[in-house]
Amino acid sequence: MPRGEADALLGCLLMSELFPGRAPEGRALLTLLAGGARRPDLLALPDDQLTAALLRDLDGALGLRGEPTLLGVARWPRAVPQPGRVHPRTIAEVRARLARFPRLALAGACFDGVAFGDALASGAAAAANLLAEETP
């Protein structure tokens, strides 16, 4: 969601469009995301207030034609790294300091990108670097 167009909703994944069999025929399964660095306070809202705020935003974006038939709320406090402006510099410094330990590799969502694909690529690159160190 663009900043300023939603109070609570960060974004929405159309799960039943991404993966077959996630919703019965004629229905859709959506994952709505909220919180993060901008609105960590939302985590403390009771389920009914949180879902009401999210559905209001979703309605503003998509125009809902009915109430959800099934709702589930899951909370993962501090689940995803929130890199700020200094993040690239910090990571460069960490890597420079660790250069003297060539057999230690760092990988994961907190280094070069939080998306699943970035985390995967970071693991593959770390493994490749370690293997290169092993090869005489």
Ligand SMILES: Cc1cc2nc3c(=O)[nH]c(=O)nc-3n(C[C@H](O)[C@H](O)[C@H](O)COP(=O)(O)OP(=O)(O)OC[C@H]3O[C@@H](n4cnc5c(N)ncnc54)[C@H](O)[C@@H]3O)c2cc1C
């Ligand atoms: C709710 C949510 C929705 C998301 N949606 C998307 C999305 O739609 N698209 C997308 O691209 N990304 C999404 N992400 C982000 C992405 O999934 C994560 O950033 C990525 O999977 C993180 O990978 P990782 O390997 O760094 O960490 P993790 O996947 O968290 O892996 C770390 C592993 O280390 C293990 N571990 C932790 N501590 C120890 C220890 N001391 N000893 C041994 N093992 C340990 C953990 O059990 C875990 O298995 C989402 C994340 C969340 C939380």
